[in-house]
Amino acid sequence: MTAGTRMTTAIVDGDTRGAARPPKLVRFALSRLRIEPRHRLLEIGCGGGTAVAAVAARLTTGHILAIDRSAAAVTRATQRNAEHIARGVAEVRQVDLAQLAVDDGSFDTIFALNVNLFLGPDLSIVAIIRRALRPRGRLVLGYWRRDPRQLVGRAERTSAVLEAGGLPAPVLDWASPEHLFLTTTAR
Numbered sequence: 001m002t003a004g005t006r007m008t009t010a011i012v013d014g015d016t017r018g019a020a021r022p023p024k025l026v027r028f029a030l031s032r033l034r035i036e037p038r039h040r041l042l043e044i045g046c047g048g049g050t051a052v053a054a055v056a057a058r059l060t061t062g063h064i065l066a067i068d069r070s071a072a073a074v075t076r077a078t079q080r081n082a083e084h085i086a087r088g089v090a091e092v093r094q095v096d097l098a099q100l101a102v103d104d105g106s107f108d109t110i111f112a113l114n115v116n117l118f119l120g121p122d123l124s125i126v127a128i129i130r131r132a133l134r135p136r137g138r139l140v141l142g143y144w145r146r147d148p149r150q151l152v153g154r155a156e157r158t159s160a161v162l163e164a165g166g167l168p169a170p171v172l173d174w175a176s177p178e179h180l181f182l183t184t185t186a187r
């Protein structure tokens with residue numbers, strides 16, 4: 001089956017609780033993350049930390065670890081999330097995913113928004129994600145592009161890499177014509 005035939009046409013907006021209204025991709029992501037207050041999440045490539053803020057606001061006993069390899073991004077995300085970090089529900093760390101050291105099964109959910117993680121045939125990134133997810137944990141990847149054709153190509157390449165790396169074929173859903181999500185659940 002091709003990625004195209006697996007796509008659904010569901011259009012679902014995200015929950016927008018919280019002070020500042022986050023960007024559309026983050027709002028669309030929130031409902032797909034299925035956050036529970038006790039959840040442990042990893043965000044890969046957090047950029048300025050808008051998703052971290054939206055997620056952390058929903059956590060009580062849970063925790064979000066946000067990583068980015070860019071020092072400038074980590075500075076912005078840390079500043080934006082100072083209160084959540086002080087509350088102990090968020091941590092922002094400067095590290096490339098390839099160098100991330102965490103215990104196996106650490107996360108209920110791993111997500112990345114607009115991050116180019118699976119461009120080549122290298123499966124080591126998938127292996128890191130598989131190990132870091134708990135059994136039945138979810139990987140959610142969200143992408144925004146003005147041209148939907150770019151999203152279709154990306155989805156097909158990403159699905160192939162995830163499957164080759166041992167994760168189940170992701171479910172694809174369009175949040176809008178410009179926003180596409182891929183979600184897979186670890187075995």
Ligand SMILES: C[S@@+](CC[C@H](N)C(=O)[O-])C[C@H]1O[C@@H](n2cnc3c(N)ncnc32)[C@H](O)[C@@H]1O
Binds near residue numbers: 045067
């Ligand atoms: C296009 S930005 C998206 C930022 C944010 N997720 C957003 O939606 O606004 C991609 C970010 O991912 C980070 N990044 C890319 N590959 C990474 C990797 N392998 N490990 C950690 N961060 C990565 C980049 O430094 C950059 O900040």
